[in-house]
Amino acid sequence: MNKKIRFTNLVAALACLYGHSALANEGALLEEARTLPAKMVPRLLEVLNEEIAKGGHAQAISVCREKAPQMAKGLSAQTxxxxxxxxxxxxxxxxxxxxxxxxxxxxxxxxxxxxxxxxxxxxxxxxxxxxxxxxxxxxxxxxxxxxxxxxxxxxxxxxxxxxxxxxxxxxxxxxxxxxxxxxxxxxxxxxx
Ligand code: HEC
CATH class of the missing domain: 3.30.450 (Beta-Lactamase)
Incomplete structure (x- = not known):
């Protein structure tokens, strides 16, 4: 009886610990993920604006077509x-x-x-x-x-x-x- 209670407590404690660490981990990953767009979007907008100013929109299509996937790839490799x-x-x-x-x-x-x-x-x-x-x-x-x-x-x-x-x-x-x-x-x- 006593043993059973202790075992139940141990399981509860483990579940609790595991649950909390998984949650903490999830929170940390969300924080990390939230830093990603800022590493790509502002630079992309900058290049897009530059290219539009230089050669107009039809020419700037290449920024969205080539630069954006390149930046995503680069950031993937980096992070x-x-x-x-x-x-x-x-x-x-x-x-x-x-x-x-x-x-x-x-x-x-x-x-x-x-x-x-x-x-x-x-x-x-x-x-x-x-x-x-x-x-x-x-x-x-x-x-x-x-x-x-x-x-x-x-x-x-x-x-x-x-x-x-x-x-x-x-x-x-x-x-x-x-x-x-x-x-x-x-x-x-x-x-x-
Ligand atoms: C100069 C033209 C141009 C401008 C300006 C432009 N885009 Fe695009 N956008 C494109 C092209 C071309 C693609 C296809 C890129 C590819 O082949 O992967 C695209 C693709 C995308 C995609 C990827 C999904 C898809 O539909 O293929 C997103 C998201 C996107 N654009 C968002 C934006 C946002 C937000 C803005 C404004 C801040 C913007 N674009 C401004 C031309 C443009």
């Missing part, structure tokens, strides 16, 4: 997080969200509709994939005026952009946006 961009209305045919990312993006849309500032919308959690635990994180990328030259309604796109997009992305879904919407998200994951 150990696997990073890419996805969207519910993707332009790059590879930027299709998987099931978890789609659910998170749909939830981002609900949070935006409920009045949350899109610049602050993100989400991270531990998920299990094929029996392995990974931490997954997503951060919304809101549209601002700058984005509409290449992602706005077709008739508002900058000169030359529509033609270039048609040529490079025949299945483009990423036009028709206004400001303050969610264009897509940065998505990052790391094995535990």
């Amino acid at each position: 150990g997080w696997q990073i890419r961009r996805v969207s519910l209305k993707n332009r790059n045919p590879l930027a299709v969200p998987d099931a978890w990312e789609r659910a998170v993006l749909e939830n981002f849309e609900r949070r935006l509709a409920a009045g949350e500032n899109p610049a602050n919308i993100d989400h991270g959690e531990v998920v299990e994939v094929d029996g392995k635990k990974i931490f997954r994180y997503m951060k919304a990328l809101p549209t601002q005026t700058l984005c509409l030259q290449c992602h706005g309604p077709t008739h508002q796109l900058a000169p030359g952009v529509a033609d270039k997009l048609k040529e490079l992305y025949p299945d483009d879904k990423a036009t028709g946006y206004g400001t303050g919407q969610i264009r897509g998200a940065i998505t990052a994951q790391k094995p535990l």
Whole structure:
């Protein structure tokens, strides 16, 4: 009887300890994931603005097409997080969200509709994939005026952009946006 109680207590204590450390770990991973977008987005906007000023929007398409994936790759190599961009209305045919990312993006849309500032919308959690635990994180990328030259309604796109997009992305879904919407998200994951 006594032994049984002690054993039960031990199990409870272990569960408690394990539970707390897993939670602490999850919190630390979220903190770490939240530092990632700032290591990529401001630099990307800077290069985008520079290129638009130099050669116009049609030329700046290469920044979104080549620089953004390059930066994501570089940051992945540097940090150990696997990073890419996805969207519910993707332009790059590879930027299709998987099931978890789609659910998170749909939830981002609900949070935006409920009045949350899109610049602050993100989400991270531990998920299990094929029996392995990974931490997954997503951060919304809101549209601002700058984005509409290449992602706005077709008739508002900058000169030359529509033609270039048609040529490079025949299945483009990423036009028709206004400001303050969610264009897509940065998505990052790391094995535990
Ligand atoms: C000069 C044109 C241009 C501007 C300005 C621009 N984009 Fe893009 N964007 C593109 C192109 C081209 C792609 C496809 C890139 C690729 O092939 O991976 C793209 C892709 C993306 C993607 C990846 C998902 C997808 O649909 O393929 C996101 C997210 C995105 N843009 C967000 C933004 C945001 C937010 C802004 C404004 C801050 C912005 N873009 C401004 C041209 C532009």
